[in-house]
Amino acid sequence: MVSEQSRPALQVDVRRPQRADARRNFDALLAAARDAFASKGVDASLEDIARQAGVGIGTLYRNFPNRQDLLNAVYFGEIEELCIAAEKVADLPPWDALTTWLHRFVEYAATKRAIWESLNRETESFKAARAAMYAAGTPLFERAQEAGEARKDVSFDDLLRMVSGLTAAGFVDQAQRDRVLTIALDGVRVR
Amino acid sequence: MVSEQSRPALQVDVRRPQRADARRNFDALLAAARDAFASKGVDASLEDIARQAGVGIGTLYRNFPNRQDLLNAVYFGEIEELCIAAEKVADLPPWDALTTWLHRFVEYAATKRAIWESLNRETESFKAARAAMYAAGTPLFERAQEAGEARKDVSFDDLLRMVSGLTAAGFVDQAQRDRVLTIALDGVRVR
């Protein structure tokens, strides 16, 4: 619905610190948080994350005053990558563009679980991020529909929830995840 | 793999108490636990469950000495219903039998989330329950495959994880859940 040309700001007010040691810690925290949220969901222990990052719990809370701030930082980062990825596939054929993007979605989104769990959250910031992601992906989907490749009785919301639901779930291995994803996407394709 | 004729025992050693008040509490606990595990996942608070059931925490622990016992009681009950449901659809046409069972799976399984989360658990009891469920569902799937209705490059494990993954996830409403499930199942159908 929102159709600005330059992607909407989607900025988080978490500033990267100035001093070198602080920046190292900041980045380590983000990386650890990304892993933790991905493997344990949004309720991962913050103390674990700090320990994993090799910093004290105090440092975590200085950079990210509460759980939500940390989650946002990771989450919005990934959403932004997804938006960029959507732009990059724009010149592929409709169906390829869509599936390529969705596969990138699966690869990139280390926080799959967190993304999924937060799909229903009603925070302002989450709604904004969701909107940005939808704004990026919807055109790809509509193009595939108009090209007669994707079913018209399916909404983009259906599709995205299906994909993220599947990818967030735990499969035996990556191969099975891909296989199942492909199967599910086949259901979306016009036969 | 196990192919006994009468469904394997799959019994939990949780005996329903004798006295009338005790039985009431026992049943209330099971019902509350079913709800809680469904809505909050396997990590739902046991104190909440007791409160919800209107009994003291002590009563909960007398009936189910630990979280696992309670989870098993709920979980195995549902698995058992699923096994019975599989027998009941045996005389439908192959594809209908399969999808009917899967839809029943979605309806019955109030503990969808718990079932899903436990799919990867390596407890003995979980492995047993999983085996029972697979033993019940696999014939339906193989029949659909042999009838040329279901793809042969998909395993029953793929299918079940796809379905339970989807149903465990949170959708906007039941209609969307059904819609997405149908789409995904279309991907399994031979075109």
Next chain:
DNA sequence: ACTATAGCGGAGGTATGCCTCCGGTAACAA
């Protein structure tokens, strides 16, 4: 080299959940 200060990190207060224990209550039999 020196110093001001941004940044560190863990001790500890608060909250919440798990599970045990035991004094009291009420169901059921006689």
Next chain:
DNA sequence: TTGTTACCGGAGGCATACCTCCGCTATAGT
């Protein structure tokens, strides 16, 4: 009705997580 005892339920000990506070450390500018 009365006694036995199965059963109740919450207080409280233990563990864990959240988050704050503040004395110490190490960076970066001069």
